[in-house]
Amino acid sequence: MTDYDYDLFVIGAGSGGVRASRMAAGHGARVAVAEERYLGGTCVNVGCVPKKLLVCASAVADHYREAAGFGWAAEQPAFDWARLIANKNREIERLNGIYRGLLDSAGVELVEGRAGLLDPHTVEIDGGDAGRRRVTADQVLVAVGSWPDMPPIPGIEHAISSNEAFYLERLPERFAVVGGGYIGVEFAGIFAGLGCDVTLVYRGPLFLRGFDEEIRTYLAGEMRSRGIELRFDSRVESIEETAGSGDRLRLHLDNGEAIRCGEVLYATGRRPLVTDLGLENCGVAQGELGEVLVDEYSRSNVPNIWAIGDVTDRLNLTPVAIHEAMCLSRTLYGGEPTPVDHESVATAVFSQPPLAAVGLTEEEARTRYGEVDVYRSRFRPLKLTLTDNQERTLVKLIVDRASGRVLGAHMLGADAPEIIQGLVIAVKMGATKDDFDAAMAIHPTSAEEFVTLR
Ligand code: NDP
Secondary structure (H helix, E strand, O other): OOOOOEEEEEEOOOHHHHHHHHHHHHOOOOEEEEEOOOOOHHHHHHOHHHHHHHHHHHHHHHHHHHHHHHOOOOOOOOOOHHHHHHHHHHHHHHHHHHHHHHHHHHOOEEEEOEEEEEEOOEEEEEOHHHOEEEEEEEEEEEOOOEEEOOOOOOOHHHOEOHHHHOOOOOOOOEEEEEOOOHHHHHHHHHHHHOOOEEEEEOOOOOOOOOOOHHHHHHHHHHHHHOOOEEEOOOOEEEEEEOOOOOOOEEEEEOOOOEEEEOEEEEOOOEEEOOOOOOHHHHOOOEOOOOOEOOOOOOEOOOOOEEEOHHHHOOOOOHHHHHHHHHHHHHHHHOOOOOOOOOOOOOEEEOOOOOEEEEEOOHHHHHHHHOOEEEEEEEEOOHHHOOOOOOOOEEEEEEEEOOOOEEEEEEEEOOOHHHHHHHHHHHHHOOOEHHHHHHOOOOOOOOHHHHHOOO
């Protein structure tokens, strides 16, 4: 117990902030969390959850196409974007309610409004019509997340970010995506599956920089064979709005060509959402993008101010923010200082087909370990053998030759995220190739390839 109004004041009720609040309250701390926008943050409202629902929606087109091979003669029914978005919105509202309930049942006070720091122990909340008020807290956690960032090129005001893509009123006939990261690749797949002509423009030679090169080369091939136009080594110099109906936009590229489209989605990264937070009132050290600089316990240079999630720009993934939240509440209130473990973080891109990975890429492993063995298998999934879908799956294990330890597991193909999730435990535990080989296969599956690689 302290003399402050709260033991912990959390700014931002996203994935990280909510988890930290609930866990801290579970340890007996008096906790409040401020939220100005939506409960559950980006992940629940304009990120992971609605994105996955849209991926599922667009994959239905494949199921209809493949059905004929299994003897089902069916016309592909019409698709209704408005109905999908309405259903998605209803589900998000349900989840918002669940988050509210979780905070409530944990005894966390939810403060609706915009919070900013006046000094390291004083927070001012602007609750709109509810007015302004000041509260004090022993510890403050900044968990405000990030926001889409777009380059300031002429005409950028005509572009949408992922935030708006989830609420488009209608599907454009032609859709363009700029950026070759998670969001660009995922939305290219979603809109192509839903019937749009999609062009993805990326400034480098191959998208998804940082992922295993062979896997992303393979994905590029699969996306092209689904009719998505990939323009690598290309930059958009300006966006022009044109009169008339149909494709209302022209993207002017650096090579002089133009791309016509009805909408352009910019997915060129995100920035920590630190504007007007009052960090400068407290002397909190920030990096180039405004990110809060923290140590391995998520503590800033101001001893009672902590930060987790995208606002720290470490590894900007929801499960990482949640892990950081759990470490933080253990450190602060569990009597067990717990540094964050950012090693072997698994990740997935919900492209079509999806990609998932844990551990090192082949390139990283060769740099760090020198001698590595690479095991791979390319195959046509059994489910597709009766269909005209020629998609192939690629699985890949990277093994340290000296110790036999599996350094990385990668997969591109149906169910890759589900399969890699199971392998994360083995890779994290330091399993060797022999351990993988000793595991019995489940036949017939795609996952069995990981234990039968020669
Ligand atoms: P990413 O950082 O993943 O990718 C940004 C892309 O935009 C890169 O291809 C980058 O190129 C390119 N880019 C950056 N600046 C410019 C510019 N000025 N002009 C042209 N291209 C540019 O960001 P996203 O927006 O895709 O996603 C944001 C974050 O959200 C990710 O970091 C990820 O952590 C998270 N996320 C995770 C998901 C998941 O787990 N499945 C799904 C969606 C988002 P270059 O490679 O050359 O730098």
